[in-house]
Amino acid sequence: MASNPEQIAPADGLNTTQSPSAASHLTNDFAILMAIAAGTLLVHLFTANRYGFNRDELAILEDARHLAWGYVAYPPLTPFFGRLALSLFGTSLVGFRFFSALVQAITVVLTGCMAKDMGGGRAAQVVAACASIPFSLGAGALMQYMTFDYFAWVLTAFFLVRLLKTSNPRYFLLVGASIGLGMMAKYTMLFFAVGVLAGLLWSDSRKYFRTIWPWLGLLISLFIVAPNFLWQAQHHFVTYDFLRFLHQRDVAEGLTQSFLPDQLEMTLLSFPLWIAGLYFCLRTREGRNFRALAWIFLVTFGLFLLAKGRGYYLAPAYPMLYAAGGVWGERWLSTLTVGRANTVRVAVAAALALNILGAMAVALPLAPVPSAWFRLADKVNVTLRDEIGWEDLVSTLAHVRDSLPAESRAHLGILAENYGEVGAVNLYGPSRGLPRAISGVNSSWERGYGDPPSQTLIIVGFPGAFVEANFASCRLAAQNTNSLGVVNEETTERRDIFVCGPPKAGWPQFWRNFQYYA
DSSP, rough: OOOOTTSOOTTTOOOOOOOOHHHHHHHHHHHHHHHHHHHHHHHHHHTSSSSOOOHHHHHHHHHHOOOOOOOOSSSSSHHHHOOOHHHHHHHOOOOOHHHHHHHHHHHHHHHHHHHTTTTTHHHHHHHHHHHHHHHHHHTTTTTOOHHHHHHHHHHHHHHHHHHHHOTTTTEEEEEEEHHHHHOOOOOOOOHHHHHHHHHHSSSSHHHHGGGHHHHHHHHHHHHHHHHHHHHHHHHHTTTHHHHHHHHHHHHTTTTTTTTTHHHHHHHHGGHHHHHHHHHHHHHHHHTTGHHHHHHHHHHHHHHHHHOOOOOOGGGGGGGHHHHHHHHHHHHTTTTTHHHHHHHHHHHHHHHHHHHHHHHHHHHHHTTTTTSSSHHHHHOOOTTTTSSSSSHHHHHHHHHHTTTHHHHHHHHHHHHHHEEEHHHHHHHHHHHHHGOEEEEOOOGGGGGSSSSTTOOOEEEESHHHHHHHBBBBBBBEEEEEOOOTTOGGGGGGOOOOEEOOOOOOOOHHHHTTTTTTTO
């Protein structure tokens, strides 16, 4: 068969035909990576149902019931997987989180495969894969858009490594597809896409832009993103307003000030590995083919730093550097004496094990509630507290409903302040005979206030001053707690539950000005 004239031959010009023993060795290497990834998947499946749905998962769950090409707070990919999980597993917590755990297990395999493609042996592949596990454990623990964003970045990096290894520009088609997929998960993929463009232009890889393939990849990416862009245009680019609000809040609360320290917190004891990966790509002869990866990372890093992004936004850029660092480390070990090399191997294994165990302790719902372990994990991982107490909240709302006279229950509505409350009421409320919650938060606002509109409202999450100013005949009916005594937003600043009449200004006028972001 004739070779493709646009495909550039491998730089070393060697025959790449593998012997049966070499092919068997590569198969065994891949099997090891699959086994490591399967271990992370099993850990997620065995621990996923220990607490409850997280606040952000309840938002995904609610939006999954209203499939669209866009939402106020995020692109449509994550609600799509949420809908798929609902269709396959119902409202099972383990089932709802399955696809998050699965794609994170795949990222572990992809990280090891990148090390192989950069010239690494079994040790480099295993080290790189294990270095990626801690963050993947946290990202795969919840159904959240960050999970699929992380997967798309790593998939893009994998195809880039294949492109740089084989010099086959057709890989730009897959790079474009994975960037488009990432844009449908989280818009921070745009930062990485700019980094990819800059990294390729600032390295020897600029030669590929004289072919048609990068431009076809761009068209594929735009084709994938087009439905969401049209949705945004139809909704006056509402997500831009949402993201501007979110960024202003993050800056005002100081959440972006720790961007640099956060890089150490995310990579933990694997910090030397990604530094070695940068060195391998930038300074070594063996890493010259992969120099673009270093520039991609550095440009993306700089963009987030200048834009005052949250520290974890950069997390998906590290697996490609772990892979490069594993290759450099494997070659460096070959220059040491046997005794020193073994000492380094033990130290690396211990560091990776500590990383993984530490991540499991705080990222997964393992700690008994409440315990000293849980309190420590909760300080590090504040998402844990938001997995507790949602059924208690809905039970309290049901008790309030039961205390009302029959005429008030006849036209009853529940007005919720945040998306966690909306999702919880609409998940657990039907079995208790509660009406579906309404809210002005994010995409809930466009779903309206019901027809006919409610004349009696149970209002949860709003401060008393807002309730008194906007609704008739209000009284404090209850205060929310949870049976485990965990302190979170729903038991502190959002604990008050009111019973009120309809809006003083009437439903249409009230709703017109009620949209807000969270």
